[in-house]
Amino acid sequence: xxxxxxxxxxxxxxxxxxxxxxxxxxxxxxxxxxxxxxxxxxxxxxxxxxxxxxxxxxxxxxxxxxxxxxxxxxxxxxxxxxxxxxxxxxxxxxxxxxxxxxxxxxxxxxxxxxxxxxxxxxxxxxxxxxxxxxxxxxxxxxxxxxxxxxxxxxxxxxxxxxxxxxxxxxxxxxxxxxxxxxxxxxxxxxxxxxxxxxxxxxxxxxxxxxxxxxxxxxxxxxxxxxxxxxxxxxxxxxxxxxxxxxxxxxxxxxxxxxxxxxxxxxxxxxxxxxxxxxxxxxxxxxxxxxxxxxxxxxxxxxxxxxxxxxxxxxxxxxxxxxxxxxxxxxxxxxxxxxxxxxxxxxxxxxxxxxxxxxxxxxxxxxxxxxxxxxxxxxxxxxxxxxxxxxxxxxxxxxxxxxxxxxxxxxxxxxxxxxxxxxxxxxxxxxxxxxxxxxxxxxxxxxxxxxxxxxxxxxxxxxxxxxxxxxxxxxxxxxxxxxxxx
Amino acid sequence: xxxxxxxxxxxxxxxxxxxxxxxxxxxxxxxxxxxxxxxxxxxxxxxxxxxxxxxxxxxxxxxxxxxxxxxxxxxxxxxxxxxxxxxxxxxxxxxxxxxxxxxxxxxxxxxxxxxxxxxxxxxxxxxxxxxxxxxxxxxxxxxxxxxxxxxxxxxxxxxxxxxxxxxxxxxxxxxxxxxxxxxxxxxxxxxxxxxxxxxxxxxxxxxxxxxxxxxxxxxxxxxxxxxxxxxxxxxxxxxxxxxxxxxxxxxxxxxxxxxxxxxxxxxxxxxxxxxxxxxxxxxxxxxxxxxxxxxxxxxxxxxxxxxxxxxxxxxxxxxxxxxxxxxxxxxxxxxxxxxxxxxxxxxxxxxxxxxxxxxxxxxxxxxxxxxxxxxxxxxxxxxxxxxxxxxxxxxxxxxxxxxxxxxxxxxxxxxxxxxxxxxxxxxxxxxxxxxxxxxxxxxxxxxxx
Numbered sequence: 001x002x003x004x005x006x007x008x009x010x011x012x013x014x015x016x017x018x019x020x021x022x023x024x025x026x027x028x029x030x031x032x033x034x035x036x037x038x039x040x041x042x043x044x045x046x047x048x049x050x051x052x053x054x055x056x057x058x059x060x061x062x063x064x065x066x067x068x069x070x071x072x073x074x075x076x077x078x079x080x081x082x083x084x085x086x087x088x089x090x091x092x093x094x095x096x097x098x099x100x101x102x103x104x105x106x107x108x109x110x111x112x113x114x115x116x117x118x119x120x121x122x123x124x125x126x127x128x129x130x131x132x133x134x135x136x137x138x139x140x141x142x143x144x145x146x147x148x149x150x151x152x153x154x155x156x157x158x159x160x161x162x163x164x165x166x167x168x169x170x171x172x173x174x175x176x177x178x179x180x181x182x183x184x185x186x187x188x189x190x191x192x193x194x195x196x197x198x199x200x201x202x203x204x205x206x207x208x209x210x211x212x213x214x215x216x217x218x219x220x221x222x223x224x225x226x227x228x229x230x231x232x233x234x235x236x237x238x239x240x241x242x243x244x245x246x247x248x249x250x251x252x253x254x255x256x257x258x259x260x261x262x263x264x265x266x267x268x269x270x271x272x273x274x275x276x277x278x279x280x281x282x283x284x285x286x287x288x289x290x291x292x293x294x295x296x297x298x299x300x301x302x303x304x305x306x307x308x309x310x311x312x313x314x315x316x317x318x319x320x321x322x323x324x325x326x327x328x329x330x331x332x333x334x335x336x337x338x339x340x341x342x343x344x345x346x347x348x349x350x351x352x353x354x355x356x357x358x359x360x361x362x363x364x365x366x367x368x369x370x371x372x373x374x375x376x377x378x379x380x381x382x383x384x385x386x387x388x389x390x391x392x393x394x395x396x397x398x399x400x401x402x403x404x405x406x407x408x409x410x411x412x413x414x415x416x417x418x419x420x421x422x423x424x425x426x427x428x429x430x431x432x433x434x435x436x437x438x439x440x441x442x443x444x445x446x447x448x449x450x451x452x453x454x455x456x457x458x459x460x461x462x463x464x465x466x467x468x469x470x471x472x473x474x475x476x477x478x479x480x481x482x483x484x485x
Numbered sequence: 486x487x488x489x490x491x492x493x494x495x496x497x498x499x500x501x502x503x504x505x506x507x508x509x510x511x512x513x514x515x516x517x518x519x520x521x522x523x524x525x526x527x528x529x530x531x532x533x534x535x536x537x538x539x540x541x542x543x544x545x546x547x548x549x550x551x552x553x554x555x556x557x558x559x560x561x562x563x564x565x566x567x568x569x570x571x572x573x574x575x576x577x578x579x580x581x582x583x584x585x586x587x588x589x590x591x592x593x594x595x596x597x598x599x600x601x602x603x604x605x606x607x608x609x610x611x612x613x614x615x616x617x618x619x620x621x622x623x624x625x626x627x628x629x630x631x632x633x634x635x636x637x638x639x640x641x642x643x644x645x646x647x648x649x650x651x652x653x654x655x656x657x658x659x660x661x662x663x664x665x666x667x668x669x670x671x672x673x674x675x676x677x678x679x680x681x682x683x684x685x686x687x688x689x690x691x692x693x694x695x696x697x698x699x700x701x702x703x704x705x706x707x708x709x710x711x712x713x714x715x716x717x718x719x720x721x722x723x724x725x726x727x728x729x730x731x732x733x734x735x736x737x738x739x740x741x742x743x744x745x746x747x748x749x750x751x752x753x754x755x756x757x758x759x760x761x762x763x764x765x766x767x768x769x770x771x772x773x774x775x776x777x778x779x780x781x782x783x784x785x786x787x788x789x790x791x792x793x794x795x796x797x798x799x800x801x802x803x804x805x806x807x808x809x810x811x812x813x814x815x816x817x818x819x820x821x822x823x824x825x826x827x828x829x830x831x832x833x834x835x836x837x838x839x840x841x842x843x844x845x846x847x848x849x850x851x852x853x854x855x856x857x858x859x860x861x862x863x864x865x866x867x868x869x870x871x872x873x874x875x876x877x878x879x880x881x882x883x884x885x886x887x888x889x890x891x892x893x894x895x896x897x898x899x900x901x902x903x904x905x906x907x908x909x910x911x912x913x914x915x916x917x918x919x920x921x922x923x924x925x926x927x928x929x930x931x932x933x934x
Contacts, residue, residue, distance in 0.1 A: 006788055009600050009826050019827050021567050022835040022912055027842030030730050034841070034864050038702050040732050044607040046830045054826045055569055058819075062578035064593035065585070069577030075586070082488045083581050086533050091754075092571065095544025100557045101756035102893045103548065104881065110546030111755050124526050136619035136757065139799075139809045143658075150661055173811050175804035180630075182661035185804040223514040253525050254512060260519040270812075278816025279594040280584040280616070280776065282758030298657070313897075320657035324560060324622035324650040325756025337540060343530030346487040352508045353489045356499060359511050363503035376511040403590050411586070414800070431490035432499060458784065463589040465789035470588075473781035473793040477770060479613050480603040 006464070009057050010481045013047040019054070045483060064464050065279065066408045072434050074361075076380045076411035076423025077171070077219055079249050079271035081354075084341070087334040088276070096333050101325040105310045111329065112309030115302045118336045119286075122267060125347070126245070127258025128288035132297045133327040138246060140322060141266030141285025142177040142213070144298060147319045148264055148289060149211050149240045150181055151296040155317065158238065161210035167196050169220055169415040174213045174244060183210060190417055194220045194373035196230055205237050215244040217251065219415040219423065220373055221358065221380035231261025240264065240293075248272040249427070250355055250379035253348030257288075264289035273335040284331035298322050353428035354379040357435060361426050364439035368446055372418045379427070383410075385420030391449040393456050395420040398445050400467060401459035405441040486530040550753065550890065554918050556847070558868045558909025559698070559893035560621065560648050561756065562748040564726065564836065565913055567827045570750040574820045584776070584812065588791040589783075594815060595790035598778040601822040608728040609742035610735025611764040616776035617818035618810065621745030622654040624761030625692070625722050627808055628741045629655060631765070631772045632690035632718040633664065634807045640688045642712075644669040644676040646697030647722060649898035655692075669693075674701040674861025674870070678711055685715035694722040695731070698898075699861055700844070700868030700907070702731060709738035725749060725762070726911075727866045729837030741765045748911075750824030751817055760817035771797060774808035839912035840867035843919065847910045850923040856930055860902060868909040870895065870902060874933045877906045883929035889922055 030039060049057075066073060073080035091097065099108050119131035135141035146164065153161050163186045164178040175185035186204050191197040196214070212234050216224045224230065231241045243257050243265035249272045257265050269275045269284040289297065299318045300311035311326075342350065355378055362371060362381040372382040385395035399409035399422070411423040426435055449456050460466065491499070496508075505511065512520075531539065550563045557563075574580075578593065585591030585598075598616045605614035618624040629641055641659075643652055645668050655666060669684070669691070670677050676693050685691050691712040695703035705721060712719045721734040723744045734742040746760040747753070765773060771794065779793030799806040828836060844867040851857050856874045873880060877894035884891040895905035910919070 006596075008596070008603075010603065013829075018829055018831050019567070021565060021828060021832050022839060025835055025838040025842055027839075027846060030838055030841055033845050034702060034730070034866075037706070038704070038731055038864065040728070040730055041736070043830055043834065044604075044728060044733075046604060046607060046828065046833055047826050048829050048831070049826060051569065051827065054823065055573055057826070058573045058597070058823055059576065061593035061597055062573075062576045064591075064596075065578050065582045066587070066590040067578045068581035071590075073583070075583060078583055080581075080583060084488060086536060088575065088580065090537070090540045090544075092752075093541065093544045094549050094551050095541075095547045097752035097754050098549040098551050098563070099547050099755045100550055100555060100563065100753045100890065101561050102557045102559050103890060104878075104885075107548040107885070107890075108546075108755065110543040113543055113546065121527055136623065137810075137812050139811045140619065140623070143809060147657065147661065171811075172798075172800035172803045172806070173809045176799035176802070176806040176809035179804045179806070180658070180662075180809055223512075225514050225516070228516060228519060251515070253521065255515050255519050255521055259521070276580045276816065277583040278580055278814075279582045279591075279597075279819065280815035281812035282619075282814045282817055283812045284758075320660075321622075321650060321653040322657055323654060323757075324620055324648070328619075328757040329755040330752070330758050333540075337536060340528060340531055340539065341486050341533070341536055343486065344525035344527045346530045347525060347527070349487050349489060353487075353491055353496075355511045356491070356496060356508050359503055359505070360499040376505075376513060378511075399587065400589065403587065408590060409587055428487075428489050428491075432495045460589050464592045465589055465787055466783040466785055468588050468783050468789045468791045469781045470791050470793070473779040473791050474796075477613075477777075477793060478780040479599075479770070479777055479793070480606045481599070 005060055008481050009047045009049065010483065012049055012053055012057065015048060017048045017050050019051045071406055071408050072430060072438055073408040074410050074424050074426045075408060076425040077246060079425060079427055081274050081427040082429040083274050083276045087337045090337050091330045091333045109309055112302055114336045115332055116304050116309050118332055119302060121339050122286055122288055125252055126265060126288040127256030129291040130294035130297060131286055131288045133286045133332050134298045134323055135285040135287055136323050136328055137283030138266055138268040138285040139173040141287045142173055143180055144287045144322050145242050145264040145266055146177055146181040148293050148296040149242065151319050152293055153210055161208055163208045164210055165204055165212045167214060168417050169218050170213065170215055171244065194222045195224050195226060198226060205233060209237055209239040211240040211242050213242045213244060215246060217247040217378040220382050221377040222373060223378055227260050246271060247379060250351055252351045253344060254351050258290065264293050269331050269335045273338045275331045275334045282328050282331060284328040350428045357426040357428060357430055361424060361435045361439060365442055368443045372421065380423055380425035382418050383422040384418050385422055388420060391446065392453055393449045395422055397456045397459065401445045401456050402441060403460040404462045407438055407441060486532060553888055553890045555890040556892050556908045557890050559907050561753045562911060563753060563913055564748045564911050566750050567824060569827060570820055570823050574823055579816060579819055585792060592790060595778050597819050597822055598815065599780065599790050601818045602778060604822060604825045605762045605764050608725050608733060609764040610733030611742055612767040613770050613773065614762060614764040615773050616778055617813040618761030618763055618775055619814060620757060620759045620761045621722060621743060622651040624743040624763050625651050626654055626658040627763055627774045628720045628743045629690060630807055631741060631769060632720065634772050636689040638687055638689035639663055640665045640667060642667050642669050642685055642688045642691045644693040645671050646676055646699060647692060647694040648698050651722065673863050674699040675863040676703055676708060678707050681711035682714045685712050685717040688717040690718040690720050692720045696724055696727055696866040696868065699870050700865040701861060701863040702866055705734060705737035705739060713738060726837050726840060729833035730841065740769065746821035749821040751820050758814060758817055760814045760821050773797065775810045776813050836912050840910060843910035843914040844869065847908060847919050850919050851926055854927050867911060868907055870905050870907050872902065872904050873930055875904065875930055877904055880929055884925055887925040889925055
């Protein structure tokens with residue numbers, strides 16, 4: 001009999017099976033300690049399984065997911081670089097893992113040292129003056145930064161400013177963030193070179209503009225050539241410049257947002273500084289800003305007085321807390337370790353090699369694919385997939401067929417301004433043979449589209465499941481297991 | 486140091502292949518005047534051996550909940566973590582994958598999230614749970630956003646028993662949108678329900694926590710009845726361990742339950758990363774923020790899982806999205822899922838019951854000391870407030886000298902509770918710990934100054 005290894009843990013449950021983690025309660029029964037009306041009538045139906053079943057179930061599941069440790073994963077804009085094993089070991093040290101966030105500051109000086117020093121490192125890397133580590137992820141960092149700008153304008157009698165300008169190549173989080181911050185998102189066009197269209201920017205800039213949210217390098221993998229002029233225009237108009245730092249990996253040690261006119265930005269520690277992506281999180285989204293915005297950063301601030309670190313809550317202009325406690329500390333520890341490992345030379349080499357790998361791979365595939373903006377790229381480049389239609393395939397087909405070759409596909413159908421696009425970010429971690437083999441696979445798929453179109457249309461063929469019916473999932477949502485009646 | 490594979494020869498060959506002289510050629514789009522013409526001012530790199538020694542030295546500067554006996558709670562809980570959690574959840578396949586955009590190559594991640602969603606529904610007694618959120622505080626903010634979405638009411642009633650930090654997050658997140666927060670007072674440690682219906686008449690939602698910040702188990706059924714009569718949505722922030730014993734929000738008529746799954750297999754780690762959860766009634770599924778995993782079939786009719794109802798999310802709706810969340814806390818949700826599977830029904834009952842019992846034994850031990858009293862009479866789960874004649878900061882210093890992390894000092898958040906301290910016990914607390922703590926507390930209270 002073939003083992004059904006797609007069974008849910010609930011379907012493996014049998015009455016009476018159990019593990020032996022905790023002793024039988026030996027104190028007064030719950031009925032004596034709590035009133036009957038608050039006690040649960042039907043216990044939650046958690047699975048009843050023995051320890052080996054739990055281990056085998058989740059080890060097998062792990063084997064059904066592509067990961068950096070097992071596959072090349074050139075997911076554009078996500079920076080799927082190597083996550084050093086040492087950093088996992090460090091974050092799990094009891095001195096970092098088993099500390100309670102209510103412990104007095106005097107008893108967690110090592111933790112506060114890590115956070116305070118990390119703030120300083122991020123300020124230096126970004127050319128900014130102050131940093132908060134509190135935001136739990138990039139999107140929360142965006143909201144924090146925009147709320148800081150809002151508080152700054154309000155205090156200066158500029159509360160009427162109600163719009164935030166956003167290039168049309170931006171992540172969806174940018175406009176969503178503006179709405180949450182009570183601002184109207186106004187889209188700015190890109191020009192033929194993939195940069196911000198300055199004429200369109202000038203047209204939309206007004207005394208209602210609170211800020212520009214710009215991603216630089218952009219999601220097209222391009223450095224904004226006019227960034228100095230753009231920041232100048234915004235500042236002349238009394239507005240602030242927010243930078244989405246998703247793509248800092250390309251420019252660390254090369255150029256600094258604080259030096260080209262940015263007022264406030266966020267980092268994604270899981271991108272630039274390799275804290276693990278974990279199947280979709282945890283992230284960590286520290287925010288760095290210039291001196292004039294520092295008073296508005298979230299509390300508590302981590303400060304150093306003499307040799308002692310402490311938490312400072314007394315910041316009357318602060319926007320307040322954005323999260324309980326102090327941010328995703330476990331990620332701060334990994335990031336600190338990563339920066340200490342690399343030092344200034346290592347970080348710069350990361351940027352150089354990320355850019356080298358991207359340009360090399362772009363060169364390899366440019367013979368057969370249309371590059372959206374064919375000039376030297378930063379850490380990633382974008383393929384315009386519209387010519388694929390002539391071959392009778394779509395970008396989605398290429399992506400699914402790549403799985404059969406053992407590659408995680410690039411980001412597809414984003415950014416929205418390039419049709420049928422593929423956004424490819426190889427990162428600095430990969431070697432030349434991997435890039436060559438990936439380029440070969442991409443080109444082979446084009447050949448297959450001619451010789452065996454069905455092979456491509458129905459890919460993948462080697463995964464645990466074939467193409468999934470996503471329409472059915474949305475039309476008849478089944479989002480939890482229901483035990484048989 | 487670095488982790489780069491390209492050798493100088495590789496780099497030279499690669500540059501040649503694309504007709505570049507040096508990597509500088511690729512950076513030409515960065516104007517000269519903004520290039521950094523010096524190395525970053527950071528400490529020099531370290532080898533792995535040096536780094537390990539350095540980090541161990543920093544870690545040693547922290548006291549831990551292992552080196553001290555801890556009675557700290559207040560939103561972060563030290564529970565037993567099964568050994569298999571670290572080993573199984575620590576596998577590289579889990580740690581180094583990303584959001585399951587390509588479902589066929591991410592069935593492991595997707596199925597584990599589907600199981601997580603199911604477990605959160607089971608715990609909370611609700612129909613649908615999302616793939617997880619940053620933490621409990623931000624999950625609560627998202628629940629409030631759900632209640633405000635398409636509501637013509639902009640007032641939110643929040644119990645004073647809700648975690649003070651969670652309430653601060655609510656203020657930060659909604660102040661600019663003109664949302665009005667009105668505090669519901671507590672009596673004897675429990676949220677006041679008399680007059681709640683009138684009070685809630687203009688409210689989009691009523692927010693309570695149970696067990697609340699004082700450890701008190703709220704009468705959720707009564708609160709729900711009163712709020713419903715006023716047409717307000719009901720949101721409960723809950724401790725998932727307590728749901729092994731307590732009637733869940735869903736069964737009490739609540740619309741949304743949020744909380745933090747940190748107590749299930751996730752280290753306290755100085756406050757994060759943890760695992761916020763959000764569960765709701767089915768009618769709210771399209772207002773749910775963040776990722777949601779659904780079951781479907783593949784082209785051969787086999788069961789599979791994928792991200793679903795994505796039209797709710799920022800990458801589709803952009804400025805019209807009601808949340809900007811992108812990532813969830815998948816790796817933390819996985820730890821919680823594996824822990825809940827390992828505990829199972831019986832293990833969860835034991836964890837909840839032992840925590841309840843130890844907390845009550847702790848209560849009886851410390852309140853038998855002269856000068857120590859509990860200001861509340863309402864029933865509690867695994868935390869409770871005491872008042873003593875000594876300033877809590879001083880008291881905690883004295884306890885620390887004796888090897889104890891005392892309770893959470895309440896003087897900032899609840900100044901009315903003079904010298905208030907919040908104590909917590911879990912299944913990790915032993916009867917011997919309680920006896921030793923009672924003795925240490927007695928000594929620490931000898932001198933009132």
